[in-house]
Amino acid sequence: MTDGTRRAGTEGSQTSAMQSPLAWALLGLVIEQPSYGYELAQRFRRVYGEALGLSYRTNIYRPLEILHKHALIEEAPADEEAPAPNRLPKPHYRATEQGVRAYEHWLLAQLEEERHRQRLFARQLAMLEPHMALQVIDRYEEECLADADDPAPAESEREGVAARLADEEEHLAIEARLSWIRYARHELAALIEERPRGAEAE
8 A cells, every 4th residue: 555545545435433513614714814713703704604613612622623633733832932920821823734734634524425415415306206396496596695704804815815715615616506507497397298287296
């Protein structure tokens, strides 16, 4: 087994073992900029907004523990002045090389999972009677049109790029879904027209 194969296997096992979406999102923030818990919690809310809920700042520490346990992040010396008397220094976290590779692997796995969900949705939709499937399509279209979020203010160059990439991906994805919805409606309507009158009531 080559080193590259071993690395790919390790990254794949890390992706399978760590199921917390909060932890993966947090890992991305640590990759962008090493930091400590409180600052990461602030950036988390600013970058991910309502897409990933984080109700209390203390919630950030459980995902940090998970990342540390899987050796995806490590503690690093903080570039700051000595802490005040009777206060412990804030632990700073940085991503390991293994963490960066695992994050890349996880991103690609998410794309494949999304494609799988879309294919599965299309096949399962076809199991309904055409009139019922059209009702589902109507609700799906309503949700697609309501999906657009207002962009959050960016405080760094990479946050700005992240916001623009997310906005454009969402815009193109909604266009693609609406195009598919038009196609699905056409196919279902054609199926209804081809059926003998009263056939769906049998």
